[in-house]
Amino acid sequence: MSLSYDDTQRLRDLYKVCVESQHQMLGYPVATDYDYRDLWSFFQFSINNVGDWAEPSNYPMNTFEFEQDAVEYFCRLYHTTLDEAWGYVTNGGTEGNMYGCYLARERFPSGMVYFSQETHYSVMKIVRFLNIDYQVVASDSRGEMDYDALECLLKENIDKSPIIFANIGTTMLGAIDDLQQIQRRLEKVGFDREQYYIHADAACHGMIVPYLDNPPMFSFKHGIDSISVSGHKMLGSPIPCGMVLALKKHTDKLSHQIEYIAAPDKTLSGSRNGLTPLFLWKFIRSTSEQSKKQRVADCLQLAQEVVIKLNQHGISAWRHDNSPIVVFPKPSEQLWRKYHLAVAKNTAHIIIAGQTTANPNRLHQVLDELIEEHRTLTTEKCAGEPVMA
Numbered sequence: 474m475s476l477s478y479d480d481t482q483r484l485r486d487l488y489k490v491c492v493e494s495q496h497q498m499l500g501y502p503v504a505t506d507y508d509y510r511d512l513w514s515f516f517q518f519s520i521n522n523v524g525d526w527a528e529p530s531n532y533p534m535n536t537f538e539f540e541q542d543a544v545e546y547f548c549r550l551y552h553t554t555l556d557e558a559w560g561y562v563t564n565g566g567t568e569g570n571m572y573g574c575y576l577a578r579e580r581f582p583s584g585m586v587y588f589s590q591e592t593h594y595s596v597m598k599i600v601r602f603l604n605i606d607y608q609v610v611a612s613d614s615r616g617e618m619d620y621d622a623l624e625c626l627l628k629e630n631i632d633k634s635p636i637i638f639a640n641i642g643t644t645m646l647g648a649i650d651d652l653q654q655i656q657r658r659l660e661k662v663g664f665d666r667e668q669y670y671i672h673a674d675a676a677c678h679g680m681i682v683p684y685l686d687n688p689p690m691f692s693f694k695h696g697i698d699s700i701s702v703s704g705h706k707m708l709g710s711p712i713p714c715g716m717v718l719a720l721k722k723h724t725d726k727l728s729h730q731i732e733y734i735a736a737p738d739k740t741l742s743g744s745r746n747g748l749t750p751l752f753l754w755k756f757i758r759s760t761s762e763q764s765k766k767q768r769v770a771d772c773l774q775l776a777q778e779v780v781i782k783l784n785q786h787g788i789s790a791w792r793h794d795n796s797p798i799v800v801f802p803k804p805s806e807q808l809w810r811k812y813h814l815a816v817a818k819n820t821a822h823i824i825i826a827g828q829t830t831a832n833p834n835r836l837h838q839v840l841d842e843l844i845e846e847h848r849t850l851t852t853e854k855c856a857g858e859p860v861m862a
């Protein structure tokens with residue numbers, strides 16, 4: 474197998490783009506401060522985690538042992554145990570969210586999913602795909618679910634079991650929905666604990682919140698049924714991946730013995746990536762809990778410094794206390810495209826991940842340009858204003 478000269482050149486070009494971009498990502502949640510070179514040798518094998526890691530597989534090249542370690546770690550992080558919960562390494566946050574919604578629909582086949590306006594766009598795809606009824610709940614100006622609006626919708630749909638899709642950090646604004654408020658509203662409307670399901674979408678903040686000194690309530694201890702987190706976001710992985718965990722009382726119902734693989738299965742796909750559990754495992758094993766905590770603290774500290782700097786120059790930037798996402802008014806298209814900043818409506822954001830605290834050069838370059846653009850626009854606006862007589 475060999476490539477033509479032109480095709481080799483195309484790969485070289487791609488390589489150059491990757492080298493130039495790898496540690497410069499500020500608009501999207503991508504941690505790149507990892508070193509997985511000691512795992513490269515596994516790229517030569519057809520590793521496949523088809524089926525359930527907890528059962529022996531007839532396909533020998535799997536990383537089930539490592540996947541189990543990763544599942545155990547996330548169980549600890551989200552206050553549960555392997556006795557109570559089960560989970561697996563997914564292709565990313567979306568698959569975990571789909572799995573949570575699928576379990577919820579199996580539990581309540583004619584239930585109603587409630588998710589806020591600020592919820593990631595993939596959730597709309599998921600509810601359509603799974604053919605579940607849904608209601609979009611209003612969000613407040615900082616991205617958190619409007620609990621009064623939720624209560625109204627719950628009352629209007631009293632005959633349907635609620636499936637709450639709670640955000641543990643929204644995509645654009647980093648808002649965390651308040652589980653206690655949600656549960657209070659459910660109870661107020663008359664639903665007891667056996668009559669609803671709560672899924673937590675912790676795609677980005679699932680690696681942050683557990684390492685805070687006073688974390689908001691978001692885990693199994695606080696009443697969730699399932700949770701999804703991305704592995705390639707704040708943790709860091711060269712291949713998109715994630716973790717989903719759910720109470721066994723929900724997942725056990727899905728398990729079927731599959732003759733072809735001589736094992737039971739309750740995952741969404743057939744073949745599953747066997748390399749990504751190795752990345753998660755390496756991250757978990759090679760860093761102490763204290764250093765993971767410090768990494769999060771450093772990101773939040775730098776995010777706060779960004780807010781202060783932008784504010785000092787008249788840009789109304791802000792962030793939620795528990796989020797590395799700095800939100801500010803949308804700059805010119807030329808600027809947000811140049812630095813690949815994510816934008817929605819009138820806002821843009823910068824996300825601080827591990828590599829940026831290690832080397833903030835690109836961050837400062839972007840901030841300087843944002844400040845300069847803001848200064849120029851403000852000066853032009855003032856110059857254009859009629860002089861009062």
Ligand SMILES: Cc1ncc(COP(=O)(O)O)c(C=O)c1O
Pocket residue numbers: 564565566567568570593595640642643644645674675676677703713714715
């Ligand atoms: C809150 C939230 N949920 C879900 C997703 C989707 O996750 P993934 O891209 O890992 O599928 C994202 C991605 O940005 C997100 O921010």
